[in-house]
Amino acid sequence: MKKYVIIGGSIAGVSCVEGIRSIDPEGEITVITSEAHSNYGRPLISYYLEGKTDLVRMSWRGADFFERNGVTVLHEVSVTKLDPEGQKLTLSTGAALPYDEVCLCTGSYPFSPKFEGLEPVEKRFFFTTLADALALEKAVDRLTKVLIIGAGFIGLKCAEGLRDRAGSVTVCDLAKHAMSANLDADCAPILEKHLEANGLRLMLGDTVVRFEGQRAVMQSGKIVDFDVLVIAIGTRPNSALAAQAGAKVNRGILVDEAMRTSLPGVFAAGDCTESMDISAGEPGLLAVLPNASLQGRCAGVNMAGGSDTFRKGIKMNSIGFFGLHIMSAGTYTEPVYTEITEQGCKKLFARDGVLTGFILLGDVHRAGIYTSLIREKTPLDSIRFDEVKLDPSLLPFGRSYRAKKLGGAV
Amino acid sequence: MKRVYVNEEWCLGCHLCEYNCAFANSGESDMVKALKGKTLYPRIHVEGDEQITYAVSCRHCADPLCVRSCISGALHLEEGAVCISRDKCVGCLTCVLVCPYGAIAPGPDGAALKCELCLSNGRGEPACAAGCPNRAIVYEERGEESR
Numbered sequence: 010m011k012k013y014v015i016i017g018g019s020i021a022g023v024s025c026v027e028g029i030r031s032i033d034p035e036g037e038i039t040v041i042t043s044e045a046h047s048n049y050g051r052p053l054i055s056y057y058l059e060g061k062t063d064l065v066r067m068s069w070r071g072a073d074f075f076e077r078n079g080v081t082v083l084h085e086v087s088v089t090k091l092d093p094e095g096q097k098l099t100l101s102t103g104a105a106l107p108y109d110e111v112c113l114c115t116g117s118y119p120f121s122p123k124f125e126g127l128e129p130v131e132k133r134f135f136f137t138t139l140a141d142a143l144a145l146e147k148a149v150d151r152l153t154k155v156l157i158i159g160a161g162f163i164g165l166k167c168a169e170g171l172r173d174r175a176g177s178v179t180v181c182d183l184a185k186h187a188m189s190a191n192l193d194a195d196c197a198p199i200l201e202k203h204l205e206a207n208g209l210r211l212m213l214g215d216t217v218v219r220f221e222g223q224r225a226v227m228q229s230g231k232i233v234d235f236d237v238l239v240i241a242i243g244t245r246p247n248s249a250l251a252a253q254a255g256a257k258v259n260r261g262i263l264v265d266e267a268m269r270t271s272l273p274g275v276f277a278a279g280d281c282t283e284s285m286d287i288s289a290g291e292p293g294l295l296a297v298l299p300n301a302s303l304q305g306r307c308a309g310v311n312m313a314g315g316s317d318t319f320r321k322g323i324k325m326n327s328i329g330f331f332g333l334h335i336m337s338a339g340t341y342t343e344p345v346y347t348e349i350t351e352q353g354c355k356k357l358f359a360r361d362g363v364l365t366g367f368i369l370l371g372d373v374h375r376a377g378i379y380t381s382l383i384r385e386k387t388p389l390d391s392i393r394f395d396e397v398k399l400d401p402s403l404l405p406f407g408r409s410y411r412a413k414k415l416g417g418a419v
Numbered sequence: 420m421k422r423v424y425v426n427e428e429w430c431l432g433c434h435l436c437e438y439n440c441a442f443a444n445s446g447e448s449d450m451v452k453a454l455k456g457k458t459l460y461p462r463i464h465v466e467g468d469e470q471i472t473y474a475v476s477c478r479h480c481a482d483p484l485c486v487r488s489c490i491s492g493a494l495h496l497e498e499g500a501v502c503i504s505r506d507k508c509v510g511c512l513t514c515v516l517v518c519p520y521g522a523i524a525p526g527p528d529g530a531a532l533k534c535e536l537c538l539s540n541g542r543g544e545p546a547c548a549a550g551c552p553n554r555a556i557v558y559e560e561r562g563e564e565s566r
Contacts, residue, residue, distance in 0.1 A: 024487070050490040056509040062491065066507045069492035299488035299517060306487065327516040332529075336516050373512060375521030385519075401521060402466045403475060408427070411473060414520065415425040418561055419478045 011036040013312055014098060014106060016088050016250070017114030018047030020298055021279025021305035023070055025112045028309020028317070030078050036313065038080045039106065041098075043087040046139045048074055050298060054142035058170030067139070091254040093272040110312040113251055113262060113270070113277040114305060117244035117296060119163075126220035133238040136167040145171070148237050152176045156225055156235035158217055160187040162328060164241030168209050169330050179233055180204075181212035191326065191337040195347070196354045196370050200335065207331040246281045246294065259283050261294050266318045268308035276312055278304035288323045288339035288365045288383050295322045321384040327373070334373045339366030339383045346398040357398055362388050375401040420499040421560050422479050423463075423536065423545050429555035430465070432472030436547035436556055437461035440476075443537055443546035460526045462534040463547045463556075474556055476547065477501055477522045477534040485514040485523060485533075493531070500538060505530045 013029055015022045018040050026038060040047065049067045056062045065072070075082050083100070090099035091111070098106045119135040127133070132148050135141050145167075149155060153175045157164045160182035168178045182189070186197035187204065201211055212233070217225045225233040246261035257263045257271040261283030268276045268284075279301035286293040303319055310317035325338040333353075342360035353371020357364060357379065364382040378401035381387070393405035403411050413419075438454060440461040447453035463476035483501050486494045493507035494514060510529035526532035536558075537545045548558040 050492065052490045052511065053509065056491075056511075061509045062507070067491070070495075071492070298490050299484070299513065302487045325516055327511055327513040329511060334512055336512070338516070373515055374524065375518075376516050377514075377518035377523075378521050380517055381519035403473075403520065404466055404468060404471065408471075411425075411427060414478065415427070415473060415475065416561075417424075418422065419480050 011109045011313070012107060013038045014108040014111045015040045015114055016042075016098075016111065017116055017279070017281075018042035018044065018082060018084075019114065019116060019279070019301070020050060020069065021114035021116070021301040021308075022112070023048050023074065024302045024305030025114060025276075025278060025309040025312070026075070026078050026080055027070075028306040028311075028315075029313045030309075031306075032310055032313035032315040038078070039083065040075065040080055041083045041086050041088055041100065041106075043085060043101075044138060044140060045085055047082060047084065049139055051137060051139075052166070052298060054136065054139055055166035055170035057139070057142050058146060058167075058174065060173075088250055091250050091275070093254050093256075093275055096274060109274065111275050112268075112305070112308045112312060113275065113281055114279045114301075115247035115250060115277075115281040117246050117280040119240065120243060120245050121240045122242065124217055124220060126222075129222070130220055130238055132236060133240060136163050136239055136241050137244060142170075145237070145239070146174075149175050153236045154234060155179065155237045155239065156181070156217075156233055157239040157241055158182070159239075159241035159243070160184065160211065160213065161190055161241065161243065162188065162326070163244075164239070165204065165209075165330060166328065167239055167241055168204075172208055175237075177210065178208070179210040179212060179235070181216050181227065181233070183214070183216040183228075185214045187211065187213065188335070192335070192368060192370070193341070193356070195349055196356065196368050199349075199352070199354060199370055200330065200333065203333045204330060244280070244296065246283070246296070248281055251275070251277065251281070259292070261296075263292070264304075266320045267311045268304055268319060269311070276308040278308040284319065284322050286322055286324065286340065287320070287386065293324070295324055297324060297326055299325060323380075323383055325380060327376075333371065334369075336369040336373045336376050337367065338376075338380050339364070341366045341368075359389060362390060364389060378402070420479070421536075421558055423476055423534065423548055424557050424559065424561060425474050426555050426557070427471060427473035429553045430467075430472045430474065431553050431555070432465060432467060433552065434465050435550055435552060436463050436474050437465060439546040439550040440534075443542050444540050446540075458527065460524075460532055462522075462532055464524075474547065475520055475522055477518075478520055479534075479536070484517045484519070488513050488517045494533075497538070500536050501533065502535050502538070503531060503533055505532075 280296040346357040445453035508530035
């Protein structure tokens with residue numbers, strides 16, 4: 010009987026279990042996680058603060074998932090050493106754990122620049138784990154002034170989640186626009202207006218220079234008084250364990266399309282990895298939940314002796330703030346369609362005759378048709394792209410495509 | 420497994436499938452009461468132009484991208500059918516972002532709505548197919564692609 014070990018109990022880890030069990034119903038599976046919680050979608054933590062979900066409903070594959078799949082879970086245990094030659098792990102408990110196949114689903118960690126005066130700030134938090142959300146929940150009441158550094162996904166979702174719980178929420182970012190990694194200067198102002206209309210205070214193109222107790226001194230010279238600080242500047246792959254064991258690591262742990270690292274018997278999946286981004290034509294960090302899920306499953310299938318590949322990786326994101334939906338996908342190459350109104354925008358990007366990326370803000374209806382064009386690298390001259398860019402539907406794909414997709418099993 | 424299939428050559432573009440779907444999932448026993456004067460949220464929709472019309476609903480993919488991508492775990496498989504636990508859905512619409520067919524859309528409460536083959540609304544078989552006047556929509560077993 011094979012011994013599988015999965016390091017990490019979030020989406021990649023859970024999907025890895027699903028992948029293994031789709032091939033091998035018998036093998037021994039151990040999941041090790043440094044967290045007290047497992048089997049939950051990390052993006053849910055803002056919805057938890059907002060009251061749109063709770064600890065029971067947050068369970069991604071159901072509370073009995075690990076039990077149902079005969080998995081031993083070690084919570085609040087970390088792996089201190091990976092020995093690929095001896096095929097064993099050393100745990101923070103001191104114990105050694107042998108394995109036949111191991112998958113690193115170690116995720117990412119939030120990073121923080123060295124702000125002057127940060128250390129004495131007592132109530133400061135990151136916002137990437139359920140434990141972070143639970144701690145914030147305790148620290149914030151109706152009078153709390155919250156300052157969030159970082160107006161990306163994490164910072165803004167945190168702000169949305171806290172708005173009704175806190176006295177005030179201020180979000181600052183050195184970038185000139187909100188969600189600068191995903192939106193451009195045309196689309197971002199629509200979001201910014203919407204966020205401010207919903208009670209958030211934005212300080213863009215400005216960030217904290219130093220902290221003086223409960224006051225943040227900004228680059229602009231402004232002073233922001235706060236009770237609770239959230240640092241949401243960005244995340245980095247957790248790749249140290251793999252690097253120490255000798256795996257090839259660039260920004261993330263390098264994996265091939267079977268999710269194998271450069272070490273024999275060692276797989277990796279999810280936010281800790283760097284893998285091929287087909288819309289960019291080069292490897293990149295594809296740290297979003299759908300990829301963690303697809304990669305984890307792929308790794309699991311291959312670990313159990315099956316055959317699966319992950320070869321349609323792109324960045325893709327769907328997020329909403331106070332009812333305004335935003336979707337973005339792929340790589341922003343050459344703009345081929347732009348539509349900007351008061352309420353929203355649409356931008357499509359293409360290169361070498363295929364769609365490589367898009368931004369949608371507001372109307373996100375049937376956006377998956379665009380995503381599919383990117384993932385399948387559909388030649389745009391094989392469909393009536395002039396129609397698709399205005400309104401995504403299956404009509405411009407032609408009769409034979411529809412006959413196959415709507416008239417057959419897919 | 421049995422799925423809903425569409426033969427566009429026979430589609431009249433009458434939109435009855437949309438009404439039957441909305442009615443079947445309304446929880447009402449009277450069609451007029453269920454539909455009259457209300458914004459409808461059918462899980463099947465008719466697309467097309469002057470010449471061609473056809474209905475699109477969830478394909479219940481063998482390896483559904485929406486189920487893999489769902490951040491809350493609301494979307495799941497039940498014996499091959501892609502189903503949604505709407506109480507778990509937080510309305511992020513990642514499913515809309517990934518569905519290659521445009522077959523998922525938000526309902527009135529913001530949570531995603533999709534075809535569940537009328538498996539749990541007491542109809543026993545998909546109302547769209549049962550009510551299609553020209554058998555352009557059928558509910559039957561067709562060859563599964565080997566994978």
